[in-house]
Amino acid sequence: MSEEIKEPLTAQEELLEQESKTECQSEIPADEASTEKLSEEDSSPENEEDRLRLELEKLKDTHLRLVAEYDNYRKRTLKEKSELIRSGGEKVLGDLLPVVDDLDIALQNLDKATDLEALKEGMHLIHTKFLDYLQRQGVxxxxxxxxxxxxxxxxxxxxxxxxxxxxxxxxxxxxxxxxxxxxxxxxxxxxxxxx
The missing domain is CATH 2.30.22.10 (Head domain of nucleotide exchange factor GrpE)
Structure with a gap:
């Protein structure tokens, strides 16, 4: 009888053992994970230090790039501003040249002119042309x-x-x-x- 009792017990034990094995197996990954965490935490000061060094290097690189980009932007805007000033002066003077041409023609004809009224009219036209030019410039x-x-x-x-x-x-x-x-x-x- 003791053997018969042992047999059902062993079946129950086998069931219990299987369940406990399953539980143990499911617990093993958790234990392994905690072991991995422990091993990471044990070596984490070195890893953390390396990670921080890499992050610092990236930040330094980003900072240097931004400084260089800003410097290039500043140089570019200064160059553009000086070009605008130069080209603005060219436009103003270029638009003034027709008035200078009219004055040259008037001066050439001054010695040859016999009609005083024509000279006055020519000077008035040049004066009007010059004032129109000034108004176009905002003066x-x-x-x-x-x-x-x-x-x-x-x-x-x-x-x-x-x-x-x-x-x-x-x-x-x-x-x-x-x-x-x-x-x-x-x-x-x-x-x-x-x-």
Whole structure:
């Protein structure tokens, strides 16, 4: 009987053993994983140090590249700015050459001319052409005579006793015209102010 009892027990034991083996096998990977973690943690200061070194090298490389890129950008913008200034001057002067040509023609014909009215008309045409050119460039004359004196636009070179009360503080005469370029004063108008 003891053998019979042993047999069912051994079957149960076998079942239990199989279950425990399965559990053990499923636990083994967890144990192996924890063992791997332990081994990583044991060697982690070295790995962590290496990883940090690599990260530092990457950051240094990125920093150097950004500094070089910024330096190149700065140099490029300075070069572009100087080229713009140069080419801007070329355009302004190039557009002015037709006026110079007209003045040359007028001077050549000055000695030969017999008609004074034709000379006056030619000079007026050149003057008008030049003023049109200045307006295309954004240059505008400053209104002065009869206006209230404004120190932003006018420069008082003299004062004159006003004959009427309405002329006090007003520009009586403009000695030299003033000009603005895109609303910025190029030259103040030299004026006589009523006092």
């Amino acid at each position: 505008r004359p400053i209104e002065a005579t009869g206006q209230d004196f404004n120190e932003e636009y006018h420069e008082a070179i003299a004062t004159f006793p006003a004959t009427e009360e309405a002329q006090k503080g007003k520009v009586i005469d403009c000695v030299k015209k003033g000009y603005t370029l895109n609303d910025k004063v190029l030259r103040h108008a030299s004026v006589v102010v009523g006092q």
